[in-house]
Amino acid sequence: MPERNVEARALQPDARARAKSVSRPQRNTRPPVGVGVLNEHLGYFMRRAQVWIFNDFIRTLSEIGIRPAQYSVLVVIGENPGLSQSDLARTLGIERARLVHMLDLLQRRGLTERQPAPGARRSHALFLTREGQKMLKRAKVLAAEHEAHLTERLGAANRKLMLDLMREVWQGRN
């Protein structure tokens, strides 16, 4: 997500205020740049929205250093102790190699552990450690704060409508 910094900077209210107060005569006389047919593409807005949302999530959870994909992995393991790696990958639509890498990292941080799955030689059962459970609890509090930022930005009714629409269309489609 290389756009992170640009987006983050541009959308912070104080940065915007600062930008306004700086005199930039060349910029100010230019007409706004039109995006043409992009205005008709759902994917364009979906990507802008997703980047904005992820940036806010990353900022809001920066004190515990948990990124969006890591959060979703912790939540799903916490919800399904003993889950296999392949079921986790399938549930979240994460490519196997990337998931293995992520689990290595979470394990090194002492948050998750793999145990041999009884009866399935090549499979692992995934668990949160006690530390992982504490971390997830904290992460959920911060993630709720993040969600409150979205409510501020979108309005409660719009956020709910968007969530319902998206859930209806994308839930269980993995």
Next chain:
Amino acid sequence: MPERNVEARALQPDARARAKSVSRPQRNTRPPVGVGVLNEHLGYFMRRAQVWIFNDFIRTLSEIGIRPAQYSVLVVIGENPGLSQSDLARTLGIERARLVHMLDLLQRRGLTERQPAPGARRSHALFLTREGQKMLKRAKVLAAEHEAHLTERLGAANRKLMLDLMREVWQGRN
């Protein structure tokens, strides 16, 4: 977007049909994996949706090898001939280094060109070549096909509602 392959495979109708017809007794007896609080996070669904949409876009435009970010760059240059790199970066929320890389690539393919901007020593004015204009025309036709896939998947009314909501919230927020 490393999840691409997983998602693409999982969501192709023939792949789903195949998966259903294969006998997997261990899988079938397991309850579906719950995603817990992820169900309440707009960002979770936004990311799933965005990955699905981008995969479809990439597939639909694969014959001309134009990816979503490249498409948006071609559209905005086509719409604003002579645009500067920094205005383009700002408009699309693309980090400068990534944009430079992308423009190098499009230029090597003979689709865009940089010309010195009169009066601004370190700035470039961006243009589509004739080849780039032809490519953009073709890309727009295929992108409309992609959008038709979204209408199929979401229903026309839902697609429109989502687009309107997202446009209202994210337009001009770069």
